[in-house]
Amino acid sequence: MLHSRLRPVPRRHPGTVSVPVPDLKDEDHDIEVEESPEDVFGAFLPHLFPDDAPSFHGDPGQHLLYSSPHYGDLEIMVPSYPAQSEKRTEEVAAGLEKSEDGVNHVEEGRKLFAHFLWSAAMVVAEGVEDAEPSHTGPNTDARNEARDIWSVKGESVLELGAGAALPSLICALANASTVVATDHPSSPAFAGAIKFNMDYNLRNRSSNTQVTIQPHEWGVLDDTFAQKNKGAFTRIIAADCYWMQSQHENLARTMQWFLAPGGKVWVVAGFHTGRAIVAGFFETALANGFEIERIFERDLISRTEDGAQIRREWLPVREGEGPDNRRRWAVVAVLRRKE
Secondary structure, eight states: OGGGGEEEEOOSSTTOOOOOOOSSSSOOOOOOSSSSHHHHHHHHHHHHSTTOOOSEESOTTOEEEEEETTTEEEEEEOOOOTTOOTTHHHHHHHOOOOOTTSOOHHHHHHHTTOSSEEHHHHHHHHHHHHTSTTOOOSSHHHHHHHHHHHOOTTOEEEEESOTTOHHHHHHHHTTOSEEEEEEOTTOGGGGTHHHHHHHHHHTTSOOOOEEEEEEOOTTOOSSHHHHHTTTOEEEEEEESOOSOGGGHHHHHHHHHHHEEEEEEEEEEEEOTTOHHHHHHHHHHHHHTTEEEEEEEEEEEEEEOTTSOEEEEOOOSSOTTOOHHHHTTEEEEEEEEEOO
16 A cells, blocks of 8 residues: 555654644644554554545654665655744744745745645655566556656656655656756755755665756746756656646646656646646646646555556546545646647
């Protein structure tokens, strides 16, 4: 099971304060911090309540162990909550300070929800690992399909809205030629999480991938990074980047700008903000010069008896679906430029 790959590591710095869960529909409970009987019980919750799949994992600032079948245990630092402090209540009461441009960058950082590890990122990481030549999946067709969709060896990879950047890390371990992990300039991921996750896990493992960490605001294409890298990436990752409908146009423009000829965009999204907003992104992508190479929904909790993924047809509207029965599903799509 996908979520069983994660387990908590005791905090290196006890006393870190807890923070609110994302202000989204279908809120989930945070994973417990310390190794405890509650952690063990929590690991079984998806089995006991299979429709209640978690959309995100970990506490801000927490370290998690991601059990990789190919690379062993990877220690993943979840980005801290922006301006996380013991005086959070007093800060809110006093009013958070704004910068000279009138924007509260700390509050903007909080709205990005980078301070969790999202299930969609785990879907990408698992897919890239399934595409490894040494992978022994449930059957030949499944292995061939995984390699057709997810193979990154020798590819140039750009991750958008990276957060903890687990997909970027796995792509580096899978010998992509280059990997660039990006997030919004206000993202708390730049406070150390992405750097730790790359440096710590790549330090003693074999990888010749050139890895870069880069701020990028979607739709801003006139800065140095965008100008130097137009059409530079053969694979673009965007996992759970879709709950801000106002950013769909900017996100699609960024994808078009950076995508190399013949390249592919991996779109993976849970339905924690509803199905309609995800369907709206696909409409925006099609209007911005993309076509859908393949698309399906996959079960995040269960597999078949022989270990194969459980899938179903993607539908922009699914009758009878509600918050309680959509959270165990995610949509997986591969986009390419229209011929």
